[in-house]
Amino acid sequence: MRDARPALAVDVGGTKLAVGVADPGGRLISWAQRPTPRDLGAEQLWRTLDALITQVLRTAGIRDAAELAGVGCGCGGPMEWPSGRVSPLNIPAWRAFPLRDRLAERFGAIAVRLHNDAICMVAAEHWRGAGRGSSNVLGMVVSTGVGGGLILDGHLVKGTSGNAGHIGHVVVDPASGPACTCGGFGCLEAVARGPALAEWAQGQGWRPDQAGVTARELAGDGAQGHPVALAALRRAGRALGIAIASATHLCDLEVVSVGGGLSQAGAMLFDPLEEALRTHAKMYFARRVRVVPAALGQSAGLVGAAALVFVPERYWAGD
């Protein structure tokens, strides 16, 4: 008989910590989130997360780990995988922090599985979202960074070190592309991540002297017709389209789901994306690829973490 117990799902990001309880169908029974605290040490941050877990379990009426099918956790990368020692770029307090071990100590005998948050996102979209029914899906998150995960032939691809899916570092502009945080240049992320858009637009005269403006304001101004804001979104859309064309040719993709804050810009981003994609994805098999907005929004991270517990044969290939 199928295990009817729920899973605990945890999503650790630079902006927020989220914890939920999900049923075996991937529905969230209860959940809570809070901003990721800054300026805490490694142990204090862990205790903050631990307290949020306690709160959510209590709300869901779960008193004992044995009432859970397991614990799934997504966390910002990079990380050693599957050992789950995490060093999230945007959480400086954790460097080689043994997050998987800590969760395992807290929960005892039940399965604890941890993966990159972008990987959880694509697992969620494939399991319960925009990629449902497709066997070859690239899930993208366009936000402060540009992350992703790959499902090929119906299974999550892990690659040599669990890092497959880094679409953000596909090269889209080797001739004149900007320097990337990774140390390379011309990467998709260097062009299309939110802060890069805002910076480029400011250099072109959009709100030039205003500190701390983000891609969110840029998209707002674009919607009002600001030409530089629109040009910035076109530039990012084109870069996304080129990278997706390359990925489609290499991996024979069927669906690409695009989520993350910047995807809220809608047609201002997706129209130039489609145009560049159709210009470059010309092999007959690649013309069929569909780019769709991610369906699960804010809850994708938790749903994907639950997928690690409930569908390990597809989404968890670790120990």
Added chain:
Amino acid sequence: MRDARPALAVDVGGTKLAVGVADPGGRLISWAQRPTPRDLGAEQLWRTLDALITQVLRTAGIRDAAELAGVGCGCGGPMEWPSGRVSPLNIPAWRAFPLRDRLAERFGAIAVRLHNDAICMVAAEHWRGAGRGSSNVLGMVVSTGVGGGLILDGHLVKGTSGNAGHIGHVVVDPASGPACTCGGFGCLEAVARGPALAEWAQGQGWRPDQAGVTARELAGDGAQGHPVALAALRRAGRALGIAIASATHLCDLEVVSVGGGLSQAGAMLFDPLEEALRTHAKMYFARRVRVVPAALGQSAGLVGAAALVFVPERYWAGD
């Protein structure tokens, strides 16, 4: 007990037809090849291949299909897969030619499996060549075209239509890249395939009025120090390095094997390739990727075709 019967291996390309008999360890017991005839109709070409098969079976002392473990065949793409109706770009006589069905009719009850020749090449390199022992391998063929195949997490990736691995159509120069035969532009193949190199070099003053010169002569002149020939190989090497960096970030590759005629140019091609790769593959996990010359040379197509028969759980995911 393991099946000790040999397999028949067939490799159909625009330049040559090759047929061999391979033992379960992937060693060729006997084989023969001949130039692919031109100006024949579809049926005449089939009869030519059929006669070569008969000849090789006779040489190997095989009188009956039941003495074979199966038939594996690699063929130039594109093709419908796994049905095996082939339309090789460089064999105009065959358009939607039912090659798999014809082989199946000829051999009766034994398994007949057919795949893209670049896929067979990577299967061979993974099974018995430069990718042995690695779970994440991109196999490339740099020749008249630029083809490839992907092994990820230890298995051949097929993708939505059996076309995964088309590294030749990863975009490396969207700003000013040349038009590609696929209809796009800036593709790796448009820059790095042999004829494109020769054409570019002729435009730069290398043997400007000589018709029919190829990348083979170009590499020869490069070895003598001809500056335009060397520049052409550098340009191709850089494009290869950029595409490999993108593929490594996306797929977390461990080994990239590079074969095909142009790979014979050695350091003139591989040095600029490495330089561009190291400039762009900066994520820590990507720095570890190794680019190596393909190990199996001319026999890779036949060895890979045999791999479809002997190791179907890794290299054959069709019906």
